[in-house]
Amino acid sequence: xxxxxxxxxxxxxxxxxxxxxxxxxxxxxxxxxxxxxxxxxxxxxxxxxxxxxxxxxxxxxxxxxxxxxxxxxxxxxxxxxxxxxxxxxxxxxxxxxxxxxxxxxxxxxxxxxxxxxxxxxxxxxxxxxxxxxxxxxxxxxxxxxxxxxxxxxxxxxxxxxxxxxxxxxxxxxxxxxxxxxxxxxxxxxxxxxxxxxxxxxxxxxxxxxxxxxxxxxxxxxxxxxxxxxxxxxxxxxxxxxxxxxxxxxxxxxxxxxxxxxxxxxxxxxxxxxxxxxxxxxxxxxxxxxxxxx
Numbered sequence: 001x002x003x004x005x006x007x008x009x010x011x012x013x014x015x016x017x018x019x020x021x022x023x024x025x026x027x028x029x030x031x032x033x034x035x036x037x038x039x040x041x042x043x044x045x046x047x048x049x050x051x052x053x054x055x056x057x058x059x060x061x062x063x064x065x066x067x068x069x070x071x072x073x074x075x076x077x078x079x080x081x082x083x084x085x086x087x088x089x090x091x092x093x094x095x096x097x098x099x100x101x102x103x104x105x106x107x108x109x110x111x112x113x114x115x116x117x118x119x120x121x122x123x124x125x126x127x128x129x130x131x132x133x134x135x136x137x138x139x140x141x142x143x144x145x146x147x148x149x150x151x152x153x154x155x156x157x158x159x160x161x162x163x164x165x166x167x168x169x170x171x172x173x174x175x176x177x178x179x180x181x182x183x184x185x186x187x188x189x190x191x192x193x194x195x196x197x198x199x200x201x202x203x204x205x206x207x208x209x210x211x212x213x214x215x216x217x218x219x220x221x222x223x224x225x226x227x228x229x230x231x232x233x234x235x236x237x238x239x240x241x242x243x244x245x246x247x248x249x250x251x252x253x254x255x256x257x258x259x260x261x262x263x264x265x266x267x268x269x270x271x272x273x274x275x276x277x278x279x280x281x282x283x284x285x286x287x288x289x290x291x292x293x
Contacts, residue, residue: 004096004288005069007056008280009049010103011036011076013124013153014201018052019277020060020070028062030277031055035201037125038088038100039078046091049074067094073284074099075106075276077125080141099287103276104129104141110279111248111272118244119272120236123251124204126151128235132243139242140235144200149231152204152253158224159206160195164188166220174220176213180206211256228253229260236265248272 003023010017016036020028033051035044057066072095078084079102088100104127107119118130125148127141144153159180166177167188184190194202213221236247247268249258258266 003069004071005060005062005066006281006284006288007053007070007072007095008106008277008282008284009036009052009072009074009076010106010276010280011038011045011049011074011079012103013037013077013199014204016048016052017277018049018056019281020053020056020062021281029056029059031057031059035199037077037200038084039081042087042091045088046093050094064094068096070095071097071284071288072099073106073280073282073287074101075103075280075283076100077103079103080138097284097288099283101283102129102138102141103127104138105136106279106283107248107250107272107276108136108279109282110274110276111250113273113282116244117246117248117270118236118239118242119248119250120232120239120254121250122150122152122232122253122257124152124201126154126232126235126251128239130239130242130244137242139238144203148200149235150228150253150257151200152207153200154203154231155210155224155228155253156203156206158227159210159220160191160203162220162224164191172219174213174218175216176210176218176220179209179213207253225257225260229257232257233261233265236261236268240268246270250276 006021008019016033018031031052033048036048038045108129111119116132121127128139140147148154163177163180165171166173210221210224214225
């Protein structure tokens with residue numbers, strides 16, 4: 001009888017990660033790929049997914065011919081948009097089964113194993129997600145254009161906005177605004193050209209710069225980090241109001257922003273039982289048991 005394998009995929013705006021386990025739960029391999037927010041071009045997303053999966057299989061001593069024995073679950077940025085899921089699934093996949101849900105759902109599955117609690121993702125994008133008594137609810141995470149408060153993309157977008165203000169003289173310049181504008185030779189036409197082609201991940205790459213200058217007491221850096229923390233706090237407060245007893249934080253900005261959040265929020269934070277990749281594996285296992293393709 002052919003062995004079965006279970007693959008968890010975490011698809012984000014900046015990169016894709018994959019983890020492979022056997023039927024007993026033993027870790028076999030991990031891999032990574034490129035951007036995989038499923039609102040992007042589906043061919044690009046599948047390329048990122050398969051790059052990460054092949055690396056994980058290679059570590060396990062497996063090859064593409066073994067993909068047919070793999071039951072995959074994916075938590076994906078953008079999976080809350082039905083049309084994006086349909087576009088992705090319009091392409092054939094090589095797996096024995098493939099299940100997809102939002103990255104928030106798989107992070108929550110991993111963190112609380114489906115029990116009561118809430119998660120707050122603070123990465124390229126942001127999203128709050130809580131489950132209480134079997135009822136799950138999203139807070140935020142409605143996309144970079146109108147939401148994603150507390151995220152790296154929103155922080156970078158706001159940095160550029162305020163640097164334009166500083167360029168105009170509407171607010172005082174600071175070393176941070178000068179450093180950013182210098183990247184564009186203090187030419188707003190170049191900045192606007194960049195904005196026209198920029199993705200959320202492009203904006204998010206400025207978040208470390210903002211944090212660095214905030215730690216140097218740059219007034220603009222401090223203001224931007226305070227705003228990001230306030231946005232994250234509003235999401236967290238709503239999750240607690242909905243009945244979540246505890247919160248788990250995920251994403252590259254979770255640790256940097258936590259000290260900027262109020263103590264009542266900090267006191268609700270608990271470590272996750274497992275991460276989003278293992279949550280995605282749980283999703284894949286559940287789908288396989290129901291016979292989903």
